[in-house]
Amino acid sequence: MRGERRRAGQVRLDDPAEVLVDSGLVDADYVAAQLGTTFDSVAEAARAAVAAGDVSPHPLFEAQWIGRRRSWQRLGQHPVLWYVSERRRRNRIAPHPLVDPRIIFAAHPEARHHPYGALSYWLSVSGPGTPLPTRILPRKVSWSTYRAAAIDAAAQWRDEVVRERPELVGPTPALPATLATSPAVTVVMAAQDAGPLVRRTVASLQAQTFTDWHLVAVDRGSADDTAAVLQGVAAFDDRVTLVREGRCGEARALNVALEHGTAEHVAVLPLGREWLPEMLAELLAHAHHTGAAAVLAGTGAVARSRLELLSGRPVDLATALLRRDAVKDVGGFDEGLGGSVERDLMLRLTRDHDPLSVDVPALKRPDAPQPAYSDDWGSVVLERQLVDWEAAAARETQEDLVSHVMPVGTEPRRTVEWLGAVPREGSELILVGVRLRRAHHVLAASIAAIISGARFVSVPAAVSTSAATNVGIAAAAGSTVLLVRPEAMPPRQPIAHELAEVVRGTDVAAAQPLVVDLDGVVLSAGARFGPDSPHPELFLSGLPSSDAVRIGRCAVAAPAAPMVAVRTETAVALRGLDARFHSVLAETDLGLRARRAGLGGSVLVPDTVITSRTPYASAEELIGALSSLRSTVHAGAAPPPDTAPELLASAGLEVVAQRNRRVCTDPEERTAPAVLVPELVVRPIEGIHESPPRLRWAVDIAAPAAQRGDRWGDTYFARSLADALERRGQHVAIDRRDARDRDSRDHDDVLLVLRGLDRVTPRPGLLNVEWIISHPDMITADEVADFDLVYAASTSWSTRMSREWGTRIEPLLQCTDTRWFHPDRAEPDTGPALLFVGNSRGVYRYAVRSALAIGADLTLHGNDWTEFVERDQIASGGVDNREVGVLYASAGIVLNDHHLDMRRDSFASNRLFDAAACGARILSDRIDGLEEIFSGLALPFDNEHELARLVKPPYEAFPDNATRREIAHRIIAEHSFDKRAETLVDDAVRRLLARR
Known part of the structure; x- marks a missing residue:
């Protein structure tokens, strides 16, 4: 019967355990390790996994990895059922970080049609010694090796986390496939005069993985915009209902909300509270599994039993789920009470039975704004029990080893990214987990366990991030520790050993990289202190990273970054990070204490860059951390004299004033906690009258930030242009599209837009220049009219549109970087016979399609070609731009083509100039001006027959080698980035002087 269903490609969804067994996605030993038991059969293990809820049935299947939306929970399905029934989507989903469906399909194309998906097929054809189908591991690891590690990790989690928590009521059970009512939960809210809190509070509800809820918000006659904000939310989410009442008590408002609800269960969400995404789903699963009238998340020092209620412990209904009929039976909230209505209701609900207390994380933050880690000294005491600093000081370390120490955050994907990114040579990664949930701990x-140089350390106590970091420092084997917070993304290029070299220097205690945000704008270049404030400012925050690079390596008062390098002996001598700091400013405190102890200062290394996923600190975190930092400063760890004015001057900026910026937890509330943080006021140094003139340029491109945009041609073009401008004494920042709204653009003189896919709004007060290098069909008359200077990479188009639009457009052709493209890069005709270097851009490009149609011996380098050509026809996914010139100079012929609008309007591509500068023979689609510009190096072909004739050696249609070399030198002289930079600077200076 099971075989018949598999052959028919059908999956039964009525029996989850049977489907688990059929699919092969049950490992009895792995399930047993998680539940702390044993099973007589696979079927018994499958039934136990389904009944337990949050238990993974197989080491290579993890529901929490599949996606954040948790679609199976919305549908009330078991995650394996949802996965195996997804069909086409399933083939694109990785059920585990070490399972890449693409690798399975490449080796086993028939796996695409397996009724249970790629993983089930792979397991059916693999043995214990089969390597895992993954790309993230540095070496091949067998399936049996990983299975053993996963079973050990699951058993460790149960021993260290579960068994030490007697209040835990089993793993979260699965939600039933169908619920008694829809919506299943009525969420009630009493709102009054709290408009600024509405969006954030409701957003935490809308972010719930369980989505079948109904919010009834009762406005108690608010005098502010609370009702209006709620009405706006309701207009875009039909699950939200606003009920307007006059001024009334909270109990009355909650009873009104109850009357508008129809769900089986009720949850209370006060304004200012924020639920964790899994809370409703987990509480509802427990409620359905037990039938309890009240289910309480075991969060904080709150009452968990009737006895505790009677003894006076606080009640928190924001972490509870109640049966609606039970609430109605006891009369709802008592409107005659002036306060303690929550305690009164719970006492009446629990008259006969204790509430069910479950260990479910519920809230993002407490009610009132306060430091991110309120029990600071509790962490200090716990840390003393966890870390033996004397033993750490006595242990020998390896001089050439760098130990990355990272407390594990809340997101498993970030942990896996680090596991796959840390260099294996000369590095180790120590992950410190603090009472993690099952999925994250096991992953x-x-x-x-299977990656050389990686270790996982589990901390049984709930401690701060700083205390967890200290546990890792004490376990480090390297002579240098790299302290990493979870918000730091793995760097695109290895930087650990460069930072380690800096802290090995004399009088250096700590070194930090340049920290940028997701848009590529500087977040922190260290901490600076003014003469009259114990509070630090993030140096260079908001400026482009090019300013930091221009300043170069320099001393800073203290580090302020989610990644800091410290000598291990220094960290141990200082007893690590102060555990009172939850996370932010802990490294600043460490740097100040190191300086006071005579162990050295702090250094910024701007040519090492990391990206932070989040801002440096929230207002609550910063206010709490600053109170602890003040004690460090007052204890004698004063910062060194401020050198920021001198450093900024080297970047072309002068300090004109210093002011204080108010950081507040609630800007609308005058009594809310707040601090004053110093802030430098800067302006650009006027360099236009210098000789040669020096300006600040912002080069705007359409490429996205980070790795997504690194392979764009616009990015290479902008870098080469920026280098050429810098060689002429200019200060240049490259702003990708995510960073074009940075405030610090006001310090620039010139905004140069390299017009690609995006239209960019000119910046008032700057000289706004647009250089149209592609996509002329996207340009309009009103766009060019807004700019002070306009160039276009086509002579004919510039002339025609200047006449039609009445706006002067100067021709300025594309160009080449002569550092990488010149005829001496390689011997002619020693490389590929026919070459194309470029990405597909989602289309089967004309040049590649034509070459393959005639059966030419094409060498193809680039991304996104697998949709159009076979994998074995792709030489590589891309070539470093600095090495492309070697291919061009050695090739028999280089192929080129253009976008349709560029071809029609004769916008000669950058590839033409690069290849011509190498003296290459070029075949291209036809545009005007090929002969005039390239003197016979670039010939057009109009069809496949012409291409077939021209690609045959001895290439009689092209000049000989000596002539091609002469033409290449002319191209270099006339069409280099340096030549274009000369034009741009001269025109900009002339226009700015005329304006002034």
Whole structure:
């Protein structure tokens, strides 16, 4: 029967355990390790996994990895059922970080048609010694090796986390496939005069993985915009209902909300509270599994039993789920009480039975704004029990080893990114987990166990991030520790050993990289202190990273970054990070204490860059951390004299004033906690009258930030242009599209837009220049009219549109970077016979399609070609731009083509100039001006017959080698980035002087 269903490609969804067994996605030993039991059969293990809820049935299947939306929970399905029934989507989903469906399909194309998906097929044809189908591991690891590690990690989690928590009521069970009512939960809210809190509070509800809820918000006659904000939310989410009442008590408002609800269960969400995304789903699963009238998340020092209620412990209904009929039976909230209505209701609800207390994380933050880690000294005490600093000081370390120490955050994907990114030579990664949930603990521990140089350390106590970091420092084997917070993304290029070299220097205690945000704008270049404030400012925050690079390596008062390098002996001598700091400013405190102890200062290394996923600190975190930092400063760890004015001057900026910026937890509330943070006021140094003139340029491109935009041609073009401008004494920042709204653009003189896919709004007060290098069909008359200077990479188009639009457009052709493109890069005719270097851009490009149609011996380098050509026809996914010139100079013929609008309007591509500068023979689609510009190096072909004739050696249609070399030198002289930079600077200076 099971075989018949598999052959028919059908999946039964009525029996989850049977489907688990059929699919092969049950490992009895792995399930047993998580539940702390044993099973007599696979079927018994499958039934136990389904009944337990949050238990993974197989080491290579993890529901929490599949996606954040948790679609199976919305549908009330078991995650394996949802996965195996997804069909086409399933083939694109990785059920585990070490399972890449693309690798399975490449080796086994028939796996696409397996009724249970790629993983089930792979397991059916693999043995214990089969390597895992993954790309993130540095070496091949067998399936049996990982299975053993996963089982050990699951058993460790149960021993260290579960068994030490007697209040835990089993793993979260699965939600039933169908619920008694829809919506299943009525969320009630009493709102009054709290408009600024509405969006954030409701957003935490809308972010719930369980989505079948109904919010009834009762406005108690608010005098502010609370009702209006709620009405706006309701207009875009039909699950939200606003009920307007006059001024009334909270109990009355909640009873009114109850009357508008129809769900089986009720939850209370006060304004200012924020639920974690899984809370409703987990509480509802427990409620359905037990039938309890009240389910309480075991969060904080709150009452969990009737006895505790009677003894006076606080009640928190924001972490509870109640049966609606039970609430109605006891009369709802008592409107005659002036306060303590929550305690009164719970006492009446629990008259006969204790509430069910479950260990479910519920809230993002407490009610009132306060430091991110309120029990600071509790962490200090716990840390003393966890870390033996004397033993750490006595241990020998390896001089050439750098130990990355990272407390594990809340997101498993970030942990896996680090596991796959840390260099294996000369580095180790120590992950420190603090009472992690099952999925995250098992993933981190099992993957770390199979990667050389990675270790996972579990901390049984709930401690701060700083205390967890100290546990890792004490376990480090390297002579240098790199302290990493979870918000730091792995750097695109290895930087650990460069930072380690800096802290090995004399009088250096700590070194930090340049920290940028997701848009590529500087977030922190260290901490600076003014003469009259104990509070630090993030140096260079908001400026482009090019300013930091221009300043170069320099001393800073203290580090302020989610990644800091410290000598291990220094960290141990200082007893690590102060555990009172939850996370932010802990490294600043460490740097100040190191300086006071005579262990050295702090250094910024701007040519090492990391990206932070989040801002440096929230207002609550910063206010709490600053109170602890003041004690460090007052204890004698005063910062060094401020050198920021001198450093900024080297970047072309002068300090004109210093002011204080108010950081507040609630800007609308005058009594809310707040601090004053110093802030430098800067302006650009006027360099236009210098000789040669020096301006600040912002080069705007359409490429996205980070790795997504690194392979764009616009990015290479902008870098080469920026280098050429810098060689002429200019200060240049490259702003990708995510960073074009940075405030610090007001310090620039010139905004140069390299017009690609995006239209950019000119910046008032700057000289706004547009250089149209592609996509002329996207340009309009009103766009060019807004700019002070306009160039276009086509002579004919510039002339025609200047006449039609009445706006002067100067021709300025594309060009080449002569550092990488010149005829001496390689011997002619020693490389590929026919070459194309470029990405597909989602289309089967004309040049490639034509070459393959005639059966030419084409060498193809570039991304996104697998949709159009076979994998074995792709030489590589791309070539470093600095090495492309070697291919061009050695090739028999280089192929080129253009976008249709560029071809029609004769916008000669950058590839033409690069190849011509190498003296290459070029075949291109036809545009005007090929002969005039390239003197016979670039010939057009109009069809496949012409291409077939021209690609045959001895290439009689092209000049000989000596002539091609002469033409290449002319191209270099006339069409280099340096030549274009000369034009741009001269025109900009002339226009700015005329304006002034």
